[in-house]
Structures are given as structure tokens and as C-alpha cells.
Amino acid sequence: xxxxxxxxxxxxxxxxxxxxxxxxxxxxxxxxxxxxxxxxxxxxxxxxxxxxxxxxxxxxxxxxxxxxxxxxxxxxxxxxxxxxxxxxxxxxxxxxxxxxxxxxxxxxxx
Amino acid sequence: xxxxxxxxxxxxxxxxxxxxxxxxxxxxxxxxxxxxxxxxxxxxxxxxxxxxxxxxxxxxxxxxxxxxxxxxxxxxxxxxxxxxxxxxxxxxxxxxxxxxxxxxxxxxxxxx
Numbered sequence: 747x748x749x750x751x752x753x754x755x756x757x758x759x760x761x762x763x764x765x766x767x768x769x770x771x772x773x774x775x776x777x778x779x780x781x782x783x784x785x786x787x788x789x790x791x792x793x794x795x796x797x798x799x800x801x802x803x804x805x806x807x808x809x810x811x812x813x814x815x816x817x818x819x820x821x822x823x824x825x826x827x828x829x830x831x832x833x834x835x836x837x838x839x840x841x842x843x844x845x846x847x848x849x850x851x852x853x854x855x856x
Numbered sequence: 857x858x859x860x861x862x863x864x865x866x867x868x869x870x871x872x873x874x875x876x877x878x879x880x881x882x883x884x885x886x887x888x889x890x891x892x893x894x895x896x897x898x899x900x901x902x903x904x905x906x907x908x909x910x911x912x913x914x915x916x917x918x919x920x921x922x923x924x925x926x927x928x929x930x931x932x933x934x935x936x937x938x939x940x941x942x943x944x945x946x947x948x949x950x951x952x953x954x955x956x957x958x959x960x961x962x963x964x965x966x967x968x
Contacts, residue, residue, distance in 0.1 A: 780956060780957075784899070787945070787962070787964075788961065789860075789947045789949070789959030789960055789961055790899060790957075790959050791959065792956050792957070792958065795956055844889075844901060844957065845901055846891075846898050846899040846900070846901070847898065848898050849898060
């Protein structure tokens with residue numbers, strides 16, 4: 747089971763690009779990398795998922811190097827409403843367990 | 857947009873009582889999960905369920921816990937004899953044949 751490591755917290759000014767890196771050294775061949783966002787007292791919300799290289803959607807980009815031992819979530823031009831905890835998860839498509847790490851608490855400062 | 861729903865939103869129970877937390881996953885999803893989150897802590901995996909049986913469970917999911925999909929739409933988590941330390945937010949999630957899980961809004965369980 748691939749364990750993930752992320753920074754505990756980050757601060758950023760509004761309008762800046764934020765990059766959050768996650769380490770997953772023992773990722774398995776079948777594993778995908780998924781990022782979730784969680785606001786207080788709410789369930790985690792899917793942000794983006796990838797297997798390798800780069801994935802982009804309307805809210806974020808995900809960069810995955812060739813060795814897949816890490817990944818970086820990039821949030822362009824953050825706003826105050828992006829203040830949340832961001833979790834990196836690694837798992838496959840068989841519906842098995844996903845372990846949330848401690849996540850990264852992002853605080854966006856005006 | 858389809859969503860996972862959970863009831864009740866808040867459940868207060870006395871220690872030793874049984875509780876059943878209910879979830880309605882997204883209708884075409886195949887995999888179902890329960891997680892819990894103690895206040896101020898990380899989200900913890902409890903159990904995954906597929907094809908009417910438990911796929912995996914964590915060490916938290918002991919004999920006091922059980923899950924059931926009684927009627928093809930609901931997915932329930934039962935805690936047989938609640939303890940104070942079971943107080944937490946319980947999240948249900950479901951997914952199709954991808955690793956993208958959709959989470960419900962959670963049930964806040966308070967054990968007194």
C-alpha cells in the first residue's frame with residue numbers, strides 16, 4: 747500500500763500559483779494518483795487524477811514525473827475560497843482502500 | 857449532478873447503544889466505502905464494499921462495526937455498541953470503475 751507524504755501546511759497570497767508536492771515512493775504499477783480538497787465539516791471533494799505526465803482540468807494541473815514517485819498539484823491564481831486541506835491519495839481501480847495522509851492545509855492570505 | 861447522500865446529518869447516542877448510519881451512493885457506482893474523521897484529525901479509511909461483500913477493512917473496523925447493502929440502493933454502517941471514542945464524522949463514498957470517489961456530506965456521530 748503506497749504511503750504518501752505531504753507538507754503539513756502552506757500559506758499563499760491571493761492570486762499566486764500554489765504547488766503542493768506529494769511523495770509516494772512505493773507507488774505500484776496499477777496505482778493512480780488522486781487529489782482531494784476538503785473544507786471544514788464537509789466530505790472530501792475530487793480535484794484531479796492522473797497516472798503519468800501532466801493532467802489539466804478547469805481547476806488544477808497535476809504533474810507526475812516519469813518515475814511516478816512524486817506528484818505536484820498546481821492551483822493557478824488561488825483565491826480565499828481555496829483555503830482548505832488538500833489530500834494526495836494513491837490507489838488502483840479495484841475499489842480498494844484509500845488511505846488519506848495528514849494532507850496539506852493551505853491558507854490563502856488576502 | 858448525481859451525489860451521495862447520508863442520513864442523519866447528526867446523530868447523538870448514548871454509550872453502549874447501537875447506531876445505523878445510512879448512505880445512498882450514486883446509482884451506477886459499484887464500489888462503496890466508509891471513512892471516519894475525528895474532529896481535527898485526518899480522514900481514516902474504515903471499509904470498502906464491492907459485489908455485496910467487504911473488499912478490505914482497516915484495523916479500526918473491528919467486530920463492533922458492520923456494513924450492509926440491504927436493498928440495492930442504501931449502504932449502511934452499523935456500530936453495535938458505541939464507545940465515546942466513536943464520536944466522529946462518518947463519510948460514505950462511492951465510485952465507479954475509476955479511483956475517483958464521490959463523498960457524501962457526512963454524519964456527525966456524538967456518543968455521550
